[in-house]
Amino acid sequence: MADPIAERLVSENEPVTSKLFLLDDVTPFGVDRARVDILTKMLRDPPVVLDGQALASQLAGLIPRAAVEAVTIGYGGVLTYTLLARNGLDLPFKMLNVERKYLFVAGQKRPKITCTVSGDPDLSGRVTPLLIDDVIASGQTMYRSSLYLRNDSVSASALVISGDTRNIWRSSSGSSVNCIDTVYASQIVNGAAGFPAILSLRYVLLKTRTKESLDYFIQKYAKEEAMEDLGRFLRRPAGDVEEMRLLYSDPDAFVKRQSQDR
Numbered sequence: 001m002a003d004p005i006a007e008r009l010v011s012e013n014e015p016v017t018s019k020l021f022l023l024d025d026v027t028p029f030g031v032d033r034a035r036v037d038i039l040t041k042m043l044r045d046p047p048v049v050l051d052g053q054a055l056a057s058q059l060a061g062l063i064p065r066a067a068v069e070a071v072t073i074g075y076g077g078v079l080t081y082t083l084l085a086r087n088g089l090d091l092p093f094k095m096l097n098v099e100r101k102y103l104f105v106a107g108q109k110r111p112k113i114t115c116t117v118s119g120d121p122d123l124s125g126r127v128t129p130l131l132i133d134d135v136i137a138s139g140q141t142m143y144r145s146s147l148y149l150r151n152d153s154v155s156a157s158a159l160v161i162s163g164d165t166r167n168i169w170r171s172s173s174g175s176s177v178n179c180i181d182t183v184y185a186s187q188i189v190n191g192a193a194g195f196p197a198i199l200s201l202r203y204v205l206l207k208t209r210t211k212e213s214l215d216y217f218i219q220k221y222a223k224e225e226a227m228e229d230l231g232r233f234l235r236r237p238a239g240d241v242e243e244m245r246l247l248y249s250d251p252d253a254f255v256k257r258q259s260q261d262r
Contacts (some may be wrong), residue, residue, distance in 0.1 A: 001258065008174055008175040008176075008181060008182045009060075009175050009176050009182075009183045009185065009188075009259060010062055010183070010184045010185070011098070011105070011161070011185045011186065011187070011188050012059070012061075012062060012185075012186045012187070013186060013187050013188070014115060014185075014188075015188040015189065015192070016048060016050040016187065016189050016190070016198060017189070017190045017192055017196075017222075018045075018047070018189070018190070018191075018192055018196065018227050019045040019191065019193060019196070019197065020043065020044075020046075020047040020048070020199070021046045021047060021048050021049075021050055021132075021193045021197065021198045021199065021218060022036075022040060022047045022048070022049045022050065022199050022200075022201055022204075023050045023052055023159065023160055023198065023199065023200045023201060024036060024049055024051055024052050024053075024201050024239070025052035025076075025079055025083075025134060025159075025200055025201055025202045026128050026201045026202050026205060026244060027053075027057055028052060028053045028083065029079075029150055029244060029247075030240050030241075030242070030243050031201075031205065031238075031240045031241060031244070032240050033060050033204065034206065034216060035205075035238070036049070036201060037227055037255065038040060038233065039204070039205075040199075040232070041226075042222055042223055042226035042244075043221050043223065043226075043230075044221055044222060044223050044224075045221075046200075048189075049189040050090070050160060052080075052134070052159055053086075054227075055159040055160065055187055056080065056083030056086070056087055056186070057085075057087045058186045059084060059158075059159060059184060059185070059186045060068050060084050060087035060089050060187075061123060062157075063084070063089060063130065063144070063184050064185040065089075065090075065133060066089070068091060068127055068128055068130045068155070069092075069094070069119050069121075069123050069128070069129050069130065070089075070091040070092065070093040070094070070095065070130050071093065071095070071096060071097055071123070071129050071130065071131050071132065071145070071149065071218055072093050072095045072131075072132045072133075073095050073096050073098070073117075073131055073132065073133040073142070074095075074097065074098040074133070074136065074141075074197065075202075075247055075248060075251065076133055076134035076191070076200060076202070076203075076240050077095070077096070077131075077132045077134065078093075078247060078251045078254065078255060079202065080133060080134045080157075080159055081093050081132050081136060081183045081210075081259075082254065082255050082258050082259050083159075084132070084157075085255070085259035086258075086259060086260065087218060088219070091130070093121065093124070093132070093255070094119075094121035094146045095119060095121070095191060096117055096118070096119040096121060096148065097117070097119045098115050098116070098117055098118075098141055098145070099115065100113055100114070100115045100141075100247060101113070101114050101115075101116075101119070102213075106254050107134050110120075110242060113138070113140065114134075115140055115141050115144055116139075116144075116145055117141075117144050117145050121149070121261040122210060123149065123151070123189035126232070128153050128154065128155055128181075128258055129149050129151055129154050129155070130154075130155050130156065130157060131145055131146065131149075131154060131155070131156040131157070131180070131222060132156075132158075133156070133157075133158050134158060134159050134200055135158060135159065135160045135161070135162075135185055135200060136156070136158045136161040136162065136177060136183070136197050137167055137195075137196075137198050138160045138162075138167055138170070139165075139167070139169035139170040139176075139177045139178070139233045140167075140169045142169070142177050142180060143150070143169040143177060143178050143179055143180075145177060145208075146177075146179040146180055151162070153183045154179065154180055154181060155180065155181055155182045155183070155184070156177060156180045156182070156183045156184070157183070157184040157185065157233060158183070158184075158185050158186075158190055159185070159186050159187065159234045160185065160186070160187045160188075161176070161183065161185040161187070161188055161189070162188075162189060162191075162196050162198060162200055162207075162238055163188045163189060163190040163196075164182070164190065164191060164194075164195050164196065164208040166195075168248075174226075184252060194227070195222070197221075202244055202247075203223065203233070204217065204234070205238070205241055205244070206244055206245070206248070207242060208234050209234075209235075212257075214231065214234060214235070217234075218230055241256075243258065
């Protein structure tokens with residue numbers, strides 16, 4: 001299959017263009033779809049909602065099963081691995097921890113993001129590691145995770161990948177992510193104006209709890225007339241996110257409970 005970015009990016013679908021993408025990675029784990037619909041209606045630009053479960057089904061068919069060790073990147077990687085396991089990906093996984101720091105600079109539209117990778121995946125060294133994440137945007141996390149593994153040959157997979165390669169971690173040739181041999185992705189997305197905004201609904205519902213992150217999200221993405229309503233919506237306790245909280249408190253238990261086909 002001809003791929004639209006580079007000779008070593010393997011993708012299932014044609015690229016999609018929009019200002020804003022929301023990855024629905026929560027309704028497969030019990031979050032009420034009506035809450036997702038309410039959220040999207042309060043956002044400034046009509047977002048394209050991507051079905052994480054459907055993308056995982058496609059991605060599972062792209063990933064080679066022979067001579068691969070799965071390494072998940074943070075909680076998004078664990079969640080993606082769980083969806084892949086529901087679709088027959090039978091690989092033991094190791095987890096890398098990723099800590100992202102957001103530096104908000106006055107006058108800048110986007111925060112400066114840095115990430116630190118840690119963990120001991122204890123790979124055998126005889127097979128190609130497969131890094132698993134939910135979204136590849138700038139590519140910084142994937143790039144740093146690849147370097148952290150200290151392996152000459154690393155592949156990667158993601159549900160969604162940005163088609164914009166204009167930074168130091170991405171490339172217009174090869175797999176499109178520096179230090180990665182091959183990237184398997186279900187959906188390539190492009191920005192209607194500049195870099196595409198790709199938001200995980202898991203992150204929106206659970207990680208906009210601090211005043212700083214909530215204020216930033218509302219100012220950047222909410223309709224002007226819906227700012228107060230969106231703030232109340234995101235601060236309101238919700239019982240349907242308990243499985244998502246388990247993901248953060250005990251990733252292994254989350255995978256065991258949720259990886260069966262449903």
